[in-house]
Amino acid sequence: MPRIAYVNGQYVPHQDASIHIEDRGFQFADSVYEVIALMGGRLADEQGHLDRLERSLKELSISMPIGRRAMQFAVREMVRRNRQKDGMIYMQVTRGTAPRDFKFPQHKNSALVMTFYPANFDVALRKAAVKKAITVPDIRWKRRDIKTTALIAQVLAKQAAAEKGAYEAWMVDEEGFVTEGSSSNAWIIDKKGNLITRPTANNTILKGVTRSALQALCKKEKIKIVERPFTVAEAYKAKEAFTSSAVALIAPVVEIDGRKIGDGKAGAITCKILDMYMDYAKDHGRKQEGWHPK
Numbered sequence: 565m566p567r568i569a570y571v572n573g574q575y576v577p578h579q580d581a582s583i584h585i586e587d588r589g590f591q592f593a594d595s596v597y598e599v600i601a602l603m604g605g606r607l608a609d610e611q612g613h614l615d616r617l618e619r620s621l622k623e624l625s626i627s628m629p630i631g632r633r634a635m636q637f638a639v640r641e642m643v644r645r646n647r648q649k650d651g652m653i654y655m656q657v658t659r660g661t662a663p664r665d666f667k668f669p670q671h672k673n674s675a676l677v678m679t680f681y682p683a684n685f686d687v688a689l690r691k692a693a694v695k696k697a698i699t700v701p702d703i704r705w706k707r708r709d710i711k712t713t714a715l716i717a718q719v720l721a722k723q724a725a726a727e728k729g730a731y732e733a734w735m736v737d738e739e740g741f742v743t744e745g746s747s748s749n750a751w752i753i754d755k756k757g758n759l760i761t762r763p764t765a766n767n768t769i770l771k772g773v774t775r776s777a778l779q780a781l782c783k784k785e786k787i788k789i790v791e792r793p794f795t796v797a798e799a800y801k802a803k804e805a806f807t808s809s810a811v812a813l814i815a816p817v818v819e820i821d822g823r824k825i826g827d828g829k830a831g832a833i834t835c836k837i838l839d840m841y842m843d844y845a846k847d848h849g850r851k852q853e854g855w856h857p858k
């Protein structure tokens with residue numbers, strides 16, 4: 565079954581999908597992206613991801629390449645043509661192709677590309693696949709609320725993690741507080757069972773769509789979330805820890821910088837939250853929670 569990609573209105577075999585060498589996404593990382601999980605045939609939190617895409621574009625004055633409805637249609641067409649029920653849709657919008665010049669081009673022909681990746685959302689597997697994290701200094705720019713493809717800091721962080729046998733790198737600000745994972749939001753659970761995660765104010769982190777859904781779901785389940793920064797020292801002593809993202813969903817973190825978290829297994833609360841999120845995301849009859857910039 566050939567994988568199908570989308571390039572500016574065309575559905576093409578993945579291996580043939582290409583853009584011009586003067587695309588501004590390639591030259592300046594002048595582009596934004598989203599990743600949407602396809603779980604059991606349902607696009608998890610699709611509305612939230614498209615809301616955030618529109619917001620990222622607006623913040624950078626990049627025009628929407630096609631209208632929202634057309635985009636939803638194209639995403640569904642990607643699902644249909646790739647003939648899978650589980651996977652990831654990666655979408656990227658760039659400011660388009662123009663002779664290399666830092667300032668915006670005259671035209672507003674932004675470009676849209678999409679790729680599909682198969683994925684396995686087996687819950688038991690995910691609980692067993694516990695993850696290690698390391699901490700690294702957060703060396704990024706100050707608009708982390710915008711989901712741009714300028715990801716070099718995260719590339720270095722993830723590589724540092726991989727070299728230590730870890731999955732994720734939790735980035736740490738100058739005061740010693742964890743900001744977020746290189747491709748996820750960071751959470752710890754204290755002895756009382758409260759979930760702690762950094763607030764999104766001041767643009768110091770990306771406001772995760774999965775994070776927003778968890779907030780809404782936890783509210784319904786009366787699980788308390790405390791939005792406050794936490795230090796690395798506090799994370800070491802946490803009862804449980806996990807990351808949230810569209811790609812890894814709710815991923816238990818059982819070791820940070822070589823220190824065991826809790827009993828070194830996926831925590832009970834983390835597992836409950838993963839189950840809760842999976843039930844919500846896969847349920848075709850359930851309304852999506854949505855995402856707001858503030």
Ligand code: PMP
Nearest residue numbers: 747748749770772773774809810
């Ligand atoms: N923070 C960063 C830096 C990320 O790259 C991601 C994943 N895109 C997230 C948080 C989680 O966001 P979401 O839940 O929307 O995937």
